[in-house]
Amino acid sequence: MASLTHAAPPRRWRGEGPRALLWLSPWLVGVAVFFVYPLLSTVYFSFHRYDMYSLEFVGLDNYRYLLHDPRVATSARNTLWLVLVMVPATVLFSLTLAQLVTRVKAGAGLFRTVFYLPSLVPVTAGTIMFVYLMNPANGPWNQFLALFGITGPDWFGDPAWSKPSLTLLGMWGCGQAMVIFMAALLDVPRHLYEAAAIDGAGPWRQFRSITLPTIAPVLMFSLVTSVISALQYFSQAMIASRVASGATDSAGTAFAPGYPDESLLTLPQWLFQAGFRDYAMGYACVLALLLFAASMIFTLILLRQFRRAEEDS
């Protein structure tokens, strides 16, 4: 019976297992060294107190601390805000831009270049530039608003405005996503639009019934990668916070991340802080696992929604 229920591998595969493994080995070694090993190490170190010099088993202490660490809730809230607001805003903006750029008749090349260029600016330079442009005292952006009698806020210095300001920065640098959407939009068969127009479908209906279903895989790819990037959001928040605060970081003047009022403190920043500023590596591993779990959950939710939408359509 065993031979019936567990069929022997096809003849052509017999003896080819080792060869297949050999061909797969670079990938397997890569996965083992750069994914499985770090993941297992992270789990292992999360049960230890590890200050880069000595290692001591502490059981669940790091996990218990996680529950009482006020900055975990703060940084998780900030990160969630970025996922729920910045990601949709950036994706929608880049999709809208792509729509406009693909439809424009004259100067299309120029517009594409102009909108794409910001994505080539290094993150650090772009962020510093934004903070300077939006400086409440002498930044040109607020001076421009003043021409219309509007008193601009302290963009990166007011907790209510700091994350929206970062969102503007994200939208400014969305050239990469715009190009991907452009490629997807140009791939939509033109005759579908023509047929829909003959049937009386307006622009919105055409977008909803033709464009959206056709570019859905690209949209999903963009959403998933954007969500993962938002969960890993680090450099822009750290740099903006630091530059906007104007604070120094020398002996006796340690800079508190997340200025203003921890509104720009993201989970990866707090992880970095715990690991590489406080040398609490065990605790940093717990935060890394939390981030990993959050990434998995968000990705699974998005994929499930995508499949459901596909089935519905």
Add this chain to the structure above:
Amino acid sequence: MRFVPLAVAGLAALALTACTANREAGPSLGSQPRPSGSASQALPAATIELWHGFSTDAEVKAFETAIAAFSKKYPQITVKARKGVQDDQITQSIRGGNPPDVAVSFTTDNVAQWCRSGAFQDLTPVIKQDGIDLSVLPAVARSYTAFEGRQCTLPLLADAYGIYYNKALMKGEQPPKTLSELTALAKKLTVRDANGDIKVAGFVPASQYYENSAAHLGSMVGAKWYNDDGTSAIGTDPAWKTLLRWQKELVDWYGYDKLEKFRKSLGDEWSAEHPFFKGKVAMIIDGEWRNAMIANDPEAKKMDYGTAPLPVADDRPDLYGSGFTAGTVIGVPKGAKNPQQAWELVKHLTTDTDSLVTLSNALRNVPTTKAAMESPALSKDDNFATFLDIFAHPKTSTLPPSVNSVFNQEAFSTFIGKWEKGGVPDLDAGLKGVDKQIDDKLKLSGG
């Protein structure tokens, strides 16, 4: 599947490598017999590696001059110096088992961690062996270089903090000696435009302003950071409340938004656009090194300015003359290949009067030994002498070493940011919250 055990073995090997990488060690200090005869001749020849954070040409040149004097004394020892090294690199090298023989750090924030973990070797045996009297250092400098009885670093040069004032903007007023005087003077010297925007500030009380950190401000009221058991004393020491209430009152007088707008219009702390250089702020809290920056700036050096000790709490006149200090520290990492020669270099750089004077004259930092401070070769004018006096004052304070030094400062700094903005309705409860954060973190770090 023979691959599975192979992979498991590989992963186990990697794990073991990772966990034991920091266990490589060279001979430790004091473990080798001391050479007999003249120490300078008896030490065996060696090439030792020295990592330091100095990076500008002038700094590197000054440091190399001090090292050259050591090389003259010990011709058989070659010192290979590597500039621009940060603490993270030192930590990684120790962990990787390949540290330099001597390491210099610009901050005292990691001293406790280094001492407790043994990452830097305890110098106590060789200090005793060589009969070095540490009382040549002010007590405060000894305190920020040791932790839990382990003297794992020594002070190389120190920074002391006081008040700088622009005489033209002071309008004939003398520098303040108390916080009340500072408040009155700050208000008197502040100039606003018709909209109420600040054009010239008497004094900027914002905690994010350059050197206005809790550590520096705390010394004005004699505030205590930690209890004897290492737990936070911030919530229980009334001095912090005195300081915070004084600061908030002055921030409110300026108007938080107005003050922030003014602060954000100011130039970079390390550039020629510094507001003190530009006559936009009458009084600032700063370190002794600002003297050299003023002297080196073609415009700022024309400014008529003075220096004075920090103003102190009205009920603590005994503190006047003191201030905050911290500084550059130097030590021998665990795993140093030539610890004896390394120690001789550390000893030379930290105790040799000529060496300290050379460094101080070139870098314009405070030399740490009493002999160097009193040396006739030390260049000093009245403005620099203020900081020598502050450093030597018995009540000058520092940020006591803690294994969570950076975390603790950040937790408190975040709180002060909320407080000055008006986001803390109950100061006592808020400070207790800071205590809890610091104490919880202390427990996580093993007490």
